Amino acid sequence: MRIDLNETANILENADNILLLSHSHPDGDTLGSASALARALISKGKRVRVECSDPIPKDFSFMFEGLDFGDFEPDLIAAIDIADTKLLGRDAEGKYSGKIGLCIDHHGSNILYADKVYLEPDSASTAEIIYLLLQKMNVEITPQIASCLFTGVTTDTGCFRFSNTTVRTFEIAAALAKAGADTYNIIQVFFETKTKTYAALERLALDSMRFYFSDRCAVICVTQDMYKRSGSDESETDRLANLPRQIEGVLVGVTMRELKDGSFKASVRTHGDIDASAICQRLGGGGHMGAAGCTLYGSKQQAVNSLLKEIQAEIDAYTID
Amino acid sequence: MRIDLNETANILENADNILLLSHSHPDGDTLGSASALARALISKGKRVRVECSDPIPKDFSFMFEGLDFGDFEPDLIAAIDIADTKLLGRDAEGKYSGKIGLCIDHHGSNILYADKVYLEPDSASTAEIIYLLLQKMNVEITPQIASCLFTGVTTDTGCFRFSNTTVRTFEIAAALAKAGADTYNIIQVFFETKTKTYAALERLALDSMRFYFSDRCAVICVTQDMYKRSGSDESETDRLANLPRQIEGVLVGVTMRELKDGSFKASVRTHGDIDASAICQRLGGGGHMGAAGCTLYGSKQQAVNSLLKEIQAEIDAYTID
Numbered sequence: 001m002r003i004d005l006n007e008t009a010n011i012l013e014n015a016d017n018i019l020l021l022s023h024s025h026p027d028g029d030t031l032g033s034a035s036a037l038a039r040a041l042i043s044k045g046k047r048v049r050v051e052c053s054d055p056i057p058k059d060f061s062f063m064f065e066g067l068d069f070g071d072f073e074p075d076l077i078a079a080i081d082i083a084d085t086k087l088l089g090r091d092a093e094g095k096y097s098g099k100i101g102l103c104i105d106h107h108g109s110n111i112l113y114a115d116k117v118y119l120e121p122d123s124a125s126t127a128e129i130i131y132l133l134l135q136k137m138n139v140e141i142t143p144q145i146a147s148c149l150f151t152g153v154t155t156d157t158g159c160f161r162f163s164n165t166t167v168r169t170f171e172i173a174a175a176l177a178k179a180g181a182d183t184y185n186i187i188q189v190f191f192e193t194k195t196k197t198y199a200a201l202e203r204l205a206l207d208s209m210r211f212y213f214s215d216r217c218a219v220i221c222v223t224q225d226m227y228k229r230s231g232s233d234e235s236e237t238d239r240l241a242n243l244p245r246q247i248e249g250v251l252v253g254v255t256m257r258e259l260k261d262g263s264f265k266a267s268v269r270t271h272g273d274i275d276a277s278a279i280c281q282r283l284g285g286g287g288h289m290g291a292a293g294c295t296l297y298g299s300k301q302q303a304v305n306s307l308l309k310e311i312q313a314e315i316d317a318y319t320i321d
Numbered sequence: 322m323r324i325d326l327n328e329t330a331n332i333l334e335n336a337d338n339i340l341l342l343s344h345s346h347p348d349g350d351t352l353g354s355a356s357a358l359a360r361a362l363i364s365k366g367k368r369v370r371v372e373c374s375d376p377i378p379k380d381f382s383f384m385f386e387g388l389d390f391g392d393f394e395p396d397l398i399a400a401i402d403i404a405d406t407k408l409l410g411r412d413a414e415g416k417y418s419g420k421i422g423l424c425i426d427h428h429g430s431n432i433l434y435a436d437k438v439y440l441e442p443d444s445a446s447t448a449e450i451i452y453l454l455l456q457k458m459n460v461e462i463t464p465q466i467a468s469c470l471f472t473g474v475t476t477d478t479g480c481f482r483f484s485n486t487t488v489r490t491f492e493i494a495a496a497l498a499k500a501g502a503d504t505y506n507i508i509q510v511f512f513e514t515k516t517k518t519y520a521a522l523e524r525l526a527l528d529s530m531r532f533y534f535s536d537r538c539a540v541i542c543v544t545q546d547m548y549k550r551s552g553s554d555e556s557e558t559d560r561l562a563n564l565p566r567q568i569e570g571v572l573v574g575v576t577m578r579e580l581k582d583g584s585f586k587a588s589v590r591t592h593g594d595i596d597a598s599a600i601c602q603r604l605g606g607g608g609h610m611g612a613a614g615c616t617l618y619g620s621k622q623q624a625v626n627s628l629l630k631e632i633q634a635e636i637d638a639y640t641i642d
Contacts, residue, residue, distance in 0.1 A: 170495035177491040
């Protein structure tokens with residue numbers, strides 16, 4: 001059942017032992033939102049734990065500094081920034097599916113698996129929602145909370161560059177900066193720093209860029225061999241997803257990454273009214289209007305071809321409109 | 322004489338025919354600030370003209386849409402975002418030196434050549450100052466003015482990524498977004514769009530990257546030959562300046578560009594307490610703490626060596642501190 005922000009606040013206020021879940025392959029928004037909410041609830045005297053089925057990447061570890069979660073039986077399980085129970089990760093899915101009392105999310109593709117869902121598909125990040133929620137709960141935005149949320153706000157908007165960025169995004173960013181978020185270092189770490197190995201991988205990836213449909217679609221393909229040659233690995237590939245769409249005239253940018261089992265993760269980024277989520281949903285994936293993903297099987301050429309077919313359909317529909 | 326913002330507003334209010342000057346090789350801040358101020362003064366019934374010794378690049382032409390400057394004898398000449406009369410460009414320097422009644426600027430290296438100077442060296446951009454000035458003058462921030470200023474705010478901060486970005490920067494950005502600045506398209510044009518020729522040039526430039534001083538300094542060198550091979554030209558090189566400093570561990574990033582006469586323009590970008598302006602001033606250039614530039618003569622190797630000598634001195638001083 002969809003609920004409003006007041007009821008979301010009430011549900012949290014009325015629980016004492018709260019388990020917050022972040023999605024697998026965690027990013028700045030799921031972890032920033034969960035850690036900020038955890039800090040806020042702890043300040044209200046609750047027992048709180050954040051769980052994620054994957055290890056916390058080192059760039060996000062600052063979010064959990066000084067937090068001591070401990071073990072307890074939760075009376076509320078809340079999923080933060082998780083559109084689908086599949087995204088809990090294999091073990092957590094079996095353990096928590098059907099037991100999630102609350103979900104706070106901004107993915108339009110949310111399958112409404114939780115008892116109560118606060119969903120704002122027009123919000124650029126779940127972190128923006130958490131900011132408003134904390135305001136409603138009269139929680140003081142400490143510098144630590146502000147830094148957690150600022151990380152979510154910036155990482156989910158490409159540092160204000162994606163089309164999901166709104167006036168509210170800028171206003172919340174300004175409020176978080178004022179509350180003491182470590183804006184400079186957060187932006188440096190997530191947007192202005194490249195390891196030498198990533199820089200080498202990026203060059204190889206850019207060399208692989210191919211254009212289709214009169215240059216309206218650009219595809220880069222990152223292979224296992226490129227990891228070997230650059231000294232990089234899969235942990236450094238997130239930022240590659242935006243590169244193809246940056247080329248002037250490109251409406252659909254695709255970054256394919258070869259996984260160790262030979263399958264391909266495709267990240268699709270679009271401009272304007274072209275629906276990345278529609279393209280990926282037809283291939284078993286999902287996401288947002290401007291940014292979505294899916295997994296493809298078969299040879300590299302088969303994977304590219306199946307994607308190109310769906311992209312062509314979407315570009316044609318857009319051009320006819 | 323240094324003046325405050327109130328007196329700056331008074332000087333402008335008391336003039337009727339105002340010439341605003343932007344610096345040569347104009348950027349988003351000098352043009353965004355001058356065009357926004359021009360629109361504001363016109364709304365107050367003044368006759369205003371903006372002059373720049375170089376043509377307005379097409380990405381900035383939106384700032385002047387609908388403005389009809391006309392010819393008149395100014396009773397006030399105001400330099401906007403111009404640290405030194407040298408930066409007026411050759412003809413304008415001869416024409417206006419000694420006649421500039423007001424300068425509004427944020428460069429700490431400003432040589433105080435104007436009769437009255439409003440200088441805020443801690444402001445990330447002159448556009449931030451103009452925003453505060455227009456507030457003081459009770460000028461309505463129209464969507465057009467907001468877009469001009471938002472361009473200055475973002476281009477001078479690398480879209481909020483540089484260390485000059487402050488809480489006030491975020492607050493003014495939010496206010497400009499709320500006033501109707503076309504934030505998405507401005508950011509797309511200046512930060513998220515690469516021509517195919519620029520993308521090709523960037524790859525060649527990155528291939529040229531060399532490291533010095535235990536990887537604390539990275540230097541890329543863009544040659545005339547690279548323009549030929551990529552189909553690009555000097556107009557597309559501004560963004561290259563930030564690339565070397567992005568590599569993890571690099572404290573000083575340098576981008577050298579070979580000019581047609583064989584000399585080299587060097588853009589120096591630093592992290593932390595390393596003073597780019599000090600490095601460049603010793604070589605006849607100038608700028609800010611984190612971003613400065615100079616022109617070097619001699620062979621490529623001589624140019625690199627003279628820069629490296631100054632950089633080493635600065636890194637050594639920093640490391641000893």
